[in-house]
Amino acid sequence: MNLEELEKLLQGCGVALYDTEVANENGRQIYRVYITKSGGVSLDDCETVSKLLSPIYDVMPPVSGDWILEVSSPGLERKLSKIDHFAKSIGEMAKITLNDKSQIIGKITSVNGDDIALSSDEGSLSLNFNDIKKAKTFIQW
Known part of the structure; x- marks a missing residue:
């Protein structure tokens, strides 16, 4: 199937x-x-x-x-491995590791095609989905 x-x-x-x-x-x-x-x-x-x-x-x-x-259920803290996962997680915090091993933490604000917009402590930024090595949502306690 x-x-x-x-x-x-x-x-x-x-x-x-x-x-x-x-x-x-x-x-x-x-x-x-x-x-x-x-x-x-x-x-x-x-x-x-x-x-x-x-x-x-x-x-x-x-x-x-x-x-x-x-x-x-994928749980509150779940893997984001597809662009659709990011789209369904708008408004949630994400921890993202890029292909160059740098890390970004921010709130997912929008998804447009392969571009993911985040709001972080450093301001707004846009990432291309193909530059992401791994990502997951997380809850700040």
Whole structure:
């Protein structure tokens, strides 16, 4: 099943696909499906999606070998790996590492094409998505 098909299935459950990833933890391969929903994701949402996907993935595994399906919310502090992630995070604080290893912390103010505008202590700045090595939202406590 491709990501477009997965997105359509999740829409039927009242949630949206945020991202997927494959992780190896304690010698186990985990296929994670991160979902979002206006107002927040509940345990019932995760259970509903898991029950929907399990039989499909039993027939068409998303990864090879032994693996475990995990469905969850991306959380308050989440990875920003797609331009769409930035667009959905406007108004939130982000910690960004650029390809040159410099770091920027600021509030995402807008996204236009591949350009991401931030407001930081140094003022407003614009970054190109392709210059970003990694990024995540974060909460200031």
